[in-house]
Every structure is written in C-alpha cells, then in structure tokens.
Amino acid sequence: MLVMMDALLPTAFMLLLSTGCNSGQEALLPGSFDGAVGGSATFQTTVPSTGEELDTIIWEFTTDGSANAVTVYNSTNKGTESAYEGRISVNKSTGSMELRELTKNDSGNYSVNLGLNGTAETTLNMYDNITEANITGPTGVLIAGNGSANLSCQAAAGTLISRKWLKDGQSLSPSNRITFSNDSSTVSIDPVQGSDNGHYQCRLTNPVSTDTGSYHLTVNFGPEKVAIVGSEKAEVNSKVELACNASSVPPATFSWLVNGTEKETQHSFIIENTTLTDTGDYTCVASNNVTGLTSSAVHFLTVTAPDPPPGPESSESLSGGAIAGIVIGTIAGVGLIGGGGFFAYKKLF
Numbered sequence: 001m002l003v004m005m006d007a008l009l010p011t012a013f014m015l016l017l018s019t020g021c022n023s024g025q026e027a028l029l030p031g032s033f034d035g036a037v038g039g040s041a042t043f044q045t046t047v048p049s050t051g052e053e054l055d056t057i058i059w060e061f062t063t064d065g066s067a068n069a070v071t072v073y074n075s076t077n078k079g080t081e082s083a084y085e086g087r088i089s090v091n092k093s094t095g096s097m098e099l100r101e102l103t104k105n106d107s108g109n110y111s112v113n114l115g116l117n118g119t120a121e122t123t124l125n126m127y128d129n130i131t132e133a134n135i136t137g138p139t140g141v142l143i144a145g146n147g148s149a150n151l152s153c154q155a156a157a158g159t160l161i162s163r164k165w166l167k168d169g170q171s172l173s174p175s176n177r178i179t180f181s182n183d184s185s186t187v188s189i190d191p192v193q194g195s196d197n198g199h200y201q202c203r204l205t206n207p208v209s210t211d212t213g214s215y216h217l218t219v220n221f222g223p224e225k226v227a228i229v230g231s232e233k234a235e236v237n238s239k240v241e242l243a244c245n246a247s248s249v250p251p252a253t254f255s256w257l258v259n260g261t262e263k264e265t266q267h268s269f270i271i272e273n274t275t276l277t278d279t280g281d282y283t284c285v286a287s288n289n290v291t292g293l294t295s296s297a298v299h300f301l302t303v304t305a306p307d308p309p310p311g312p313e314s315s316e317s318l319s320g321g322a323i324a325g326i327v328i329g330t331i332a333g334v335g336l337i338g339g340g341g342f343f344a345y346k347k348l349f
C-alpha cells in the first residue's frame with residue numbers, strides 16, 4: 001500500500017530548503033511531450049545510469065489540481081497504484097518510467113522525486129491517432145464553367161491539429177475561385193474549371209500521427225485548343241498524316257472534312273499516296289459528348305509535282321539539254337509571234 005502523498009510533500013519541501021537552491025527540475029527535461037492513445041510514453045530522467053539502484057523513486061500524477069501517486073519506491077514503501085498496475089515499468093537505476101496502454105485520461109502533469117534533489121515535473125499531452133482520412137466530393141457530373149464543387153476532408157478518429165490540401169502533389173492555395181473553410185475541412189471551388197481536374201489529397205496531422213485522404217476530381221470541359229499537326233506541303237505519291245489534338249475531358253472524338261465534305265471519323269487523317277487533287281482544306285472537328293461542345297481547326301495541304309529530276313547522266317545529258325533547248329525555243333517563238341501580233345494590232349490605229 002501507498003502512504004498518503006500529503007505526508008511526502010512537506011518532507012520534500014524540507015529537503016529542498018536544506019539543500020539550498022537545488023529545485024530538482026534537472027532530473028527531467030522541462031516542458032511537455034506527446035502521447036498517442038493506445039501507445040506508450042517514456043518519462044526519461046536525466047540521471048545517468050551507474051548500474052546501482054536509486055534509493056528513492058516516487059512518481060506522482062497531477063490533473064485538475066489533485067495529485068495521485070503512480071508508484072513509490074523507497075526503503076520503507078514499495079508499490080504501484082492499481083490504475084497503473086501492469087502498464088508501467090520503472091528503471092531502478094535512472095528512475096525513468098515507461099507508461100503503456102495510454103488513454104486520454106493520462107493527459108496531465110507528472111512529477112518525480114528521486115531523493116535528495118526535490119521534485120521535477122513534466123507534462124504529457126494525449127492525442128488520438130488519426131485514422132481513415134477520407135475526402136468526399138461531388139457525386140454529380142461537373143461541367144467547366146457551370147456549377148461548383150465542395151471537397152470535404154474527414155477522419156474516422158483523431159484529435160486533429162492541422163489539415164493541409166494538395167493538388168497533384170502541390171500545395172493547394174486559395175484563389176478567387178478556391179476557398180477554404182475556417183478549419184480547412186472543406187475546399188469550395190466555384191465555378192469549376194478544366195484546370196481543376198486532378199488528384200486531391202488532404203493531409204491531417206497531429207503531434208502523434210498523420211494520415212492522408214485522396215480524391216480524383218473530374219471536371220468535364222472542352223474541346224479546347226484544337227490543333228492539326230502534319231505537313232503543309234507534300235509531293236505527289238507520298239504519304240501524308242494529319243493528326244488532330246484537342247484538350248478535352250472526356251477525350252474528344254474527331255471527324256475530318258475535306259473541302260467541306262465529311263470524310264473520316266478518326267483521330268488522324270491519312271493519305272497513303274497523294275495525288276495533286278489532294279490539295280485542299282482539311283478541317284478537324286473535335287466533339288465532347290459530355291459538354292456537348294465542338295470546336296474545329298483548319299489545315300491547308302498543298303500537293304506539288306515532284307521537282308525536276310536531278311543532274312542527268314552523261315549519255316542522256318545532251319539529248320535532255322537539246323529537248324530543253326527546243327522547248328525554250330518554242331516558247332520564245334510563241335512569245336515573238338504574240339509580240340508581233342500585238343505590235344501589228346497596235347499599228348492598225
């Protein structure tokens with residue numbers, strides 16, 4: 001059995017006076033520390049272990065102003081309060097105490113008297129672990145520019161100290177569209193935009209635990225930024241591929257018009273072997289089946305005849321040159337005739 005703690009206090013006070021300025025606080029680091037419900041806490045003394053047992057180790061717990069013994073160990077008394085039986089271990093050479101199976105009720109001040117130097121005090125703050133962090137978001141279909149979305153972050157358990165929001169791994173900041181509730185438990189996005197698509201996380205943190213909830217937000221938008229990628233000039237008998245891209249959620253479907261007539265309903269328009277008549281306007285129409293919007297882009301393709309053959313071989317160079325000469329001569333002759341005709345006509349006046 002424990003003796004009344006009241007009997008101890010005057011004794012400690014007397015000892016304190018008799019040893020002068022020594023308060024005894026050096027036996028524990030000052031301040032507070034944190035414990036998790038269900039976890040354990042070790043009240044570490046600063047006394048170095050000599051291997052020898054201390055004569056006196058008295059731990060007391062104070063909450064709401066009332067002091068209660070935890071465990072007493074001295075030459076005349078040894079014992080642990082029933083509330084602590086089985087859940088404490090005391091190191092006899094340092095006086096350190098481990099307290100296990102912590103509950104909320106273990107929050108409070110703990111003091112230790114290790115004999116001559118008086119008592120030292122520290123504070124234990126208890127927190128529930130945060131568990132099952134979760135984000136709930138809108139259940140309906142969201143369309144960019146029309147409507148708002150609220151994301152709210154909860155946990156099944158836990159004394160919550162702080163919440164932090166992330167989008168695609170980056171810290172989410174408030175803006176004219178994005179506002180946080182006072183406790184940061186809810187993020188309101190109003191109106192929603194295509195840029196809001198992404199992976200949201202809320203990170204809940206308290207001194208003993210952290211947990212993160214996730215949510216994928218889908219905001220349907222587009223198509224926007226429709227663009228055709230491909231060559232603008234091609235030679236006959238070549239392959240041409242025109243690809244159409246658009247920014248859209250869900251992905252856009254595409255159709256192609258050539259000179260205004262619908263030809264294809266694919267992402268790319270492919271001409272396996274061009275002819276001169278493939279020259280024309282190629283229009284890609286992107287459609288989004290959720291937003292009901294369409295958007296298009298036009299690309300002009302010019303198919304050209306091949307360049308004249310390169311440097312002729314020796315045997316055919318003369319004949320080739322001769323033919324060219326004849327052709328040029330003929331054209332020059334036509335020109336002369338025309339010029340003469342024009343001249344003659346003019347002379348009539």
Ligand SMILES: *[C@@H]1O[C@H](CO)[C@@H](O)[C@H](O)[C@H]1NC(C)=O
Nearest residue numbers: 036037038039040129208209
């Ligand atoms: C809380 O977390 C601590 C440390 O991870 C663990 O020891 C303890 O058992 C947890 N408490 C509960 C109730 O699960």
Ligand SMILES: *[C@@H]1O[C@H](CO)[C@@H](O)[C@H](O)[C@H]1NC(C)=O
Nearest residue numbers: 003007008072074075076077
């Ligand atoms: C042992 O501790 C008790 C208080 O729990 C105290 O009354 C008693 O005087 C102490 N014995 C010695 C020898 O200091």
Ligand SMILES: *[C@@H]1O[C@H](CO)[C@@H](O)[C@H](O)[C@H]1NC(C)=O
Nearest residue numbers: 048049090091092093094096
């Ligand atoms: C008491 O603590 C000291 C120092 O941390 C350690 O070396 C020693 O093994 C502990 N004794 C017991 C019985 O746990």
Ligand SMILES: *[C@@H]1O[C@H](CO)[C@@H](O)[C@H](O)[C@H]1NC(C)=O
Nearest residue numbers: 037083101102103104105106
């Ligand atoms: C904490 O203390 C309250 C009131 O003294 C008591 O009703 C409750 O059962 C205690 N909880 C635990 C986990 O010991």
Ligand SMILES: *[C@@H]1O[C@H](CO)[C@@H](O)[C@H](O)[C@H]1NC(C)=O
Nearest residue numbers: 062063064065107108109123
């Ligand atoms: C613990 O002690 C501090 C000052 O030493 C006091 O302010 C606080 O109220 C005490 N806490 C409890 C639970 O008694």
Ligand SMILES: *[C@@H]1O[C@H](CO)[C@@H](O)[C@H](O)[C@H]1NC(C)=O
Nearest residue numbers: 022026027047114115116117
């Ligand atoms: C008492 O205080 C002295 C000097 O401050 C220190 O060396 C010693 O370890 C303390 N003893 C205990 C049991 O706290």
Ligand SMILES: *[C@@H]1O[C@H](CO)[C@@H](O)[C@H](O)[C@H]1NC(C)=O
Nearest residue numbers: 132133134135136154213214
């Ligand atoms: C989040 O909470 C919702 C509704 O309470 C539930 O349906 C869902 O399974 C939870 N998700 C996770 C990852 O816990």
Ligand SMILES: *[C@@H]1O[C@H](CO)[C@@H](O)[C@H](O)[C@H]1NC(C)=O
Nearest residue numbers: 140141143144145146147291
């Ligand atoms: C916004 O959504 C509501 C309901 O879903 C719909 O009636 C309304 O026409 C939409 N407005 C615009 C501009 O899309």
Ligand SMILES: *[C@@H]1O[C@H](CO)[C@@H](O)[C@H](O)[C@H]1NC(C)=O
Nearest residue numbers: 138147148149150186188189
């Ligand atoms: C989002 O929360 C705000 C404030 O609580 C509320 O006024 C608004 O109607 C909510 N919006 C939706 C889409 O639930």
Ligand SMILES: *[C@@H]1O[C@H](CO)[C@@H](O)[C@H](O)[C@H]1NC(C)=O
Nearest residue numbers: 236237238239272273274275
């Ligand atoms: C393309 O068409 C031309 C003329 O019809 C033919 O000579 C050529 O072999 C074709 N090229 C390919 C790659 O099919």
Ligand SMILES: *[C@@H]1O[C@H](CO)[C@@H](O)[C@H](O)[C@H]1NC(C)=O
Nearest residue numbers: 258259276277278279280281
């Ligand atoms: C498109 O129109 C131009 C001019 O009218 C024409 O030369 C071309 O052959 C047409 N292209 C196709 C693929 O119909």
Ligand SMILES: *[C@@H]1O[C@H](CO)[C@@H](O)[C@H](O)[C@H]1NC(C)=O
Nearest residue numbers: 250251252253287288289290
């Ligand atoms: C809308 O288009 C997407 C992507 O092209 C497709 O997966 C989805 O099934 C379509 N939904 C409807 C209702 O047609």
